[in-house]
Amino acid sequence: MSDSLRPTSSDDNQGAQPLYVPIKRRSFFVYAGATAGATALLLAGCNDDDSNVDANTTVDVGAGDVGVLNYAYALEQLEAAFYAEVLKGGYFTGLAPAAAERQIFADIALHEQIHADFFKTALAGNAIKALTPNFSAINFGDRTSVLTSARAFEDLGVAAYNGAGRFITDPKFLVVAGKIVSVEARHAAIIRDLITPNSFVANDVVDFSTTSATARQERSKLPAEVLTTANTFLAEGSKVSAKSLV
Amino acid sequence: MDLLKIFSEIEKIDGEVYERFDTRRRVFRHMAGLGKTITAATMPVMLGAMFNKAYGQTTGLSADIKNTLNLALQLEYLEYYYYDAGLKTPGLIPTADVPAVTIMRDDELGHINALKSVLGADAFPDPTVAAFDYTASNRLAPFAAAAGYYATAQSLEDTGVRAYKGGAPKLMANKDILTAALNIHSVEARHSAHIRMVRRTLAGSTNGGDIAGGANNQNPKSWVSLRENGGPVPAVTAPIYGPGTTTDFPGEDNVTQATVNVQNTTTYPTVPGVTLTDALKAAAVAEAFDEPLDDLTVKAIVRNFRSAIGVGKGLFV
Incomplete structure (x- = not known):
């Protein structure tokens, strides 16, 4: 599958870029003869724009379908890391073994790790690095803190997938994103209902007009807006950008 | 050139x-x-x-886009009139959930209006409530008691989620229409999750649902778990939770995504107090991905809910 993905460099393979150059491009150099050197320089210049780590040590997701998948991978890493901490925290471990919330959070934790590992496997050599989260603002011993944080992550994930659909070119990746976003929406809905009954849909996440062009539709967000929020939960050196997804 | x-x-x-x-x-x-x-x-x-x-x-719009949006529009009519009929049936919906059903009905109304504005003169006309037979030819009694009402509601919402997912690739030529459809799709998924929670409450459940919804799908999770033991009203809606038709349209128990066997490639977190057996892993992986339905299967499911008037109006053809 990775054969169909346009390669981009990642922070730990900067020196090994030729390994990721597709066969066709290499063959081209052979036939291009004298101009090959100059062309390679130009391509190297282009690759600099797509590289995953810029001067400010921001992890860029890259361009095209790889960019969208890496963007999703970044968000899934963040969610998976959050729920992994939830499972260790006092709120979760203090719940009765058969409590509904315990089971719900255990399920969601599994789902998000499954999502993250799926993208890691699918992206293979094109995947961004493992990100380091910063959850210092969250109190994992406190129910309200955990639930409101979970709501924020899930709503953000739904808005992000919906907003990124337009950047996908390969239908099979659009379908995969669609398969995941509805599960994120299910997570968001139950968590919101746990916080406030009947808030599974509300005006903060859905346009509550019934007559506007975006009537009763999710308020999707473009990558730049999503990442501004997501980056507040990522450590220095793990902040993510999506410069090509605009 | x-x-x-x-x-x-x-x-x-x-x-x-x-x-x-x-x-x-x-x-x-x-x-x-x-x-x-x-x-x-x-x-x-x-x-x-x-x-x-x-x-x-x-x-104008391509035939693919028009057909996809018009099927979506007809599904929205189906859902809108279902919720509206429920709200108009005294004592059917638990008082505490009336606000939720009202939200869902109005969501479907907003979707109808938005889809109609995109389709313009090509929009499938409002067929009115008379076009629908929610008893599926006297096989169901959705307005007799809350449990039956929410059972059919779950089936309709899960159908909608799967239908939008299946239709999305046909909308890729128009990014704004695609985005609108995605933004509707996730709202339908939120509905399904809420309805599933209500069904747990109605069943007296105190947990978060059972794998595959338990016996007779009486205790569903908020997400689609494996094939839901056939679903809440299997006699009418079996294909929603069926085995699937092709590799592109697999059953909800599918664990292979984009050629990746996700069950085998996941590094599972440690869940305190839970031993992750292969069966639990398979269920979690299947739950983590909702699957699309093709338009023919969608139509076959929802044609069960047409009245003779609906047939006359060419609903779900």
Whole structure:
């Protein structure tokens, strides 16, 4: 599958870029003869724009379908890391073994790790690095803190997938994103209902007009807006950008 | 300049490019009819005119987009009138959930209005409540008690989620319409999750649901778990939770995504107090991905809910 993905460099393979150059491009150099050197320089210049780590040590997701998948991978890493901490925290471990919330959070934790590992496997050599989260603002011993944080992550994930659909070119990746976003929406809905009954849909996440062009539709967000929020939960050196997804 | 090559390249991202230009042959007849030699200088002007004609607003939406949105619109009518009928049945909906059903009904109304505005004159006309038979020819009694009402509601919402997912690739040529459809799709998924929670409450459940919804799907999770033991009303809606039809449209118990066997490639977190057996892993992986339904299967499911009037109006054809 990775054969169909346009390669981009990642922070730990900067020196090994030729390994990721597709066969066709290499063959081209052979036939291009004298101009090959100059062309390679130009391509190297282009690759600099797509590289995953810029001067400010921001992890860029890259361009095209790889960019969208890496963007999703970044968000899934963040969610998976959050729920992994939830499972260790006092709120979760203090719940009765058969409590509904315990089971719900255990399920969601599994789902998000499954999502993250799926993208890691699918992206293979094109995947961004493992990100380091910063959850210092969250109190994992406190129910309200955990639930409101979970709501924020899930709503953000739904808005992000919906907003990124337009950047996908390969239908099979659009379908995969669609398969995941509805599960994120299910997570968001139950968590919101746990916080406030009947808030599974509300005006903060859905346009509550019934007559506007975006009537009763999710308020999707473009990558730049999503990442501004997501980056507040990522450590220095793990902040993510999506410069090509605009 | 190799025109055929250009068309071939466009075809990769727009399968209907030739239809947009009427037919491939007519394009060239049109060019021949200009009565002058095609030169490198005149070509860009001609191409500009051709592409403007093919992709300009006046040509309207492609057949794929119109068909996909009109199926979605008919599903929205189905859901809107279902919730509206429930709200108009005294004592059916638990008082505490009336606000939720009202939200869902109004969500469907908003979706109807939005889809109608995109489709314009091509929109499937409002068939009215008379077009629907929610008893599916007296096989169901959804307005007799809350449990039955929410059972059918879950089936309709899960159908909607799967239908939008299946239709999305056909909307890729128009990014704004695609985004609108995605933004509706996730709202339907939120509905399904809420309805599933209500069904747990109605069943007296105190947990978060059982794998596959437990016996007779009486205790569903908020997400689709494996094949839901056939679903809440299997006699009518079996294909929603069925085995699937093709690799592109698998059953909800699917664990392979984009050729990746996700069950085998996941590094599972440690869940305190839980031993993750292979069966639990398979269920979690299946739950983590909702699956699309193809339009023919969607229509076959929802045709169960047409009245004779609905048949006469060409609903779900």
